[in-house]
Amino acid sequence: MNRSAIDLWVGVFVTMGIAAVFFMALKVGNLSSFNSAPGYLLEARFHNIGGLKARAPIKSSGVRVGRVESIALDTESYEAVVTLRIEEKFSFTRDTIASILTSGLLGEQYIGLDAGGDPTMLKTGERIAKTQDAFVMEKLIGQFMFNKAAEGGGGK
Amino acid sequence: MTETTDDLVVLRELAFAYGERQVLHDINLRIPRGKVVGIMGGSGCGKTTILRLIGGQLRASMGEVRVAGEVVAELDRDRLYALRRKIGMLFQFGALFTDMTVFDNVAFPMREHTELPEEVIRDLVLLKLHAVGLRGAAQLRPSELSGGMARRVALARAISLDPMLVMYDEPFAGLDPISLGVVGQLIRRLNDALGITSVVVTHDVYESLKIVDYLYFISDGRVVASGTPAEVRSSTMPFVHQFVNGEPDGPVPFHYPALPLTEELMYAEPG
Amino acid sequence: MPSQAESGLAWWLRRVGGTVVDAIVRLGYASRFAAAVLTHSGSAFRRFPLTLREIYFAGVLSLVIIIVSGTFVGMVLGLQGYDVLERYGSSEALGVLVSLSLVRELGPVVAALLFASRAGSAITAEIGLMKATEQLSAMEMMAVDPIARVVAPRFWGGVISMPILGLLFSTMGIFGGYLVGVKLIGIDAGAFWGQMQSAVDFQRDILNGVVKSLVFGAAVCLIAVFEGYDAPPTAEGVSGATTRTVVASSLAILGLDFILTVFMFRGLGL
DSSP states (O other): OHHHHHHHHHHHHHHHHHHHHIIIIIISSSSGGGGOOOOEEEEEEEOOOOOOOOOOOEETTTEEEEEEEEEEETTTTTTEEEEEEEEEOOOOOOEEEEEEEEETTTEEEEEEEEEOOOBOOOTTEEEEEEOOOOOOOOHHHHHHHHHHHHHHHHHH | OOOOOOEEEEEEEEEEETTTEEEEEEEEEETTTTEEEEEESSSSSSSHHHHHHTTTSSSSSSSEEETEEEEEOOOOOOHHHHHTEEEEEEETTTTTTTSSSOOOOOOHHHHOOOOOOHHHHHHHHHHHHHHOOOGGGTTSSSGGHHOOOOOOOOHHTTTTTOOSSEEEEEETTOOOHHHHHHHHHHHHHHHHHHHHEEEESSSSEEEEEEESSSSEEEEEEEEEEEOHHHHHHOOOOOOHHHHTTOOOOSSSSOSSOOSSSSHHEEEEEEE | OOHHHHHHHHHHHHHHHHHHHHHHHHHHHHHHHHHHHHHHTHHHTHHHHHHHHHHHHHTTTGHHHHHHHHHHHHHHHHHHHHHHHTTOOGGGGHHHHHHIIIIIIIIIHHHHHHIIIEEEEHHHHHHHHHHHHHHHHHHHTTTTTIIIIIHHHHHHHHHHHHHHHHHHHHHHHHHHIIIIIIIIOOOOHHHHHHHHHHHHHHHIIHHHHHHHHHHHHHHHHHHHHHHHHHHHHHHHHHHHHHHHHHHHHHHHHHHHHHHHHHIIIITOOO
């Protein structure tokens, strides 16, 4: 095996490695929305975030517009403070509603943004005022039972 | 012989042990410049150890080794490597690099230690291979060579940097009579033509008596006799006599130390 | 008899103690050797063709086994994963299951195990035989340091090859999962890739997998060159060293995998 043949094969090998990195980055991992991509930060407060995690997607009408940057707890109000990183090209109105939703029955949780009609747009660092908490199965069931009981009581 | 500056290698009161096992005791020997010196002894008597001590691969537990006036054990790594560049060594079975061709084997020391352009290296390698008669085998692989040819390639590699000293570790082991003669003659001819000094460690008395200038006999880790080939041939010392004539028993016993046979057979208990 | 039991116990204790001391001595020697390999690594990069040659032997020659095994592992994951996911009606998540298992665990680990038995054992056998045939000794006598000339390029050649092999294993595995899931079973291709993309994170999953590969590669290559360099210069010595390379590398890979997983994924709230 002479030098140039070895060079050729190692070249092929490394090229395959680079191709694999690209495949991983674009097709598998979707690097196009990598979190270090520039964007602006918004804040939203929730009473309950359910199973939301940092780096969860943020979607508007099903289209991904950003990712959850971080999650913290405000120790005075005991609210979850979620920082959202929104891609530069998307802007949202001041009366946007942020809600924590679940994709599918067993899917991961994400934040959905529904824009309103306010003419002013949210700027970096501002807070989304209207939020809707994650739905928690136990609470929902509890509420349902309570309603049923109340209905039953009313019917009597 | 008295010690003079003509001696390239001097071993003085040298002792060496592998762990508990004492291999060499109180070795004194001198290798004069320009001569072929043989070191003889039975198998496993510490001959190869002497070569490794000269090359600085092992350190003596007592005494000193001087090569070209320098005490080998006191050299730091860089100076030891500088010294080794001036020493060629032929290993027992050649120790050719099996992943390279004959040509690359001989070129190896030049490529590692010189900045010579590839055309110059090519010419030099072909000259060295020509000197051992194997110019035509340059593109063969070590696995395609016979034992004698491999030995000659290793010899070409050993002299590739024009060393001042070449050490041969059992250069005759396992060769047919023709190859034996060829290798023996090469050692002598290269020594005289290139003005180098040679140390030949061997147990082949017959072949080495034909080529060496001086001989040391080693037994049980000690120098037991020495002399020129003529002195050795006429020696009456029992050890030398036994060695030169190849007698099975004598000062070197046939039997490994053991109880007398009758005793062992009579009284040995099973278990 | 009590005296006999005592002496038996003493003998046993001495044996255990001796084994432990031997192991510690060997570990110390191996660490010193590792330090020597690292300090003599300059030549592996200054004379890169030497390392290139080893990338060829360790990396390129392992390609076939890596690609074939990767594809089959991915296909099996596709079948098994579909069987389980279908029970919960979320067979579209097959892409997520296949890609995450491969990228995080199976790719780095299985590729490293294959690499240890394919390339690691070859490195040990080669260095061990070079030692047994006095080639290393001859090099030393030619004033060439065998650690810099023989050991370091093999070490770095393997360390460079390993992440590439791990990535190729995962890639082929995902392709195998795609073949089974989309082409054979008929899951929607858009759902397969789309769910995968939203679940796999480049940094947390893919880069961590590459880091794992690098660590495994370094461990396997270090064990391989050490066992070769330390092998007794006999036929049994070299064969024993080759076996030890495969066994020790496999254990090291699995042990390190656990440690790395704890560091990488526990810290991220998983």
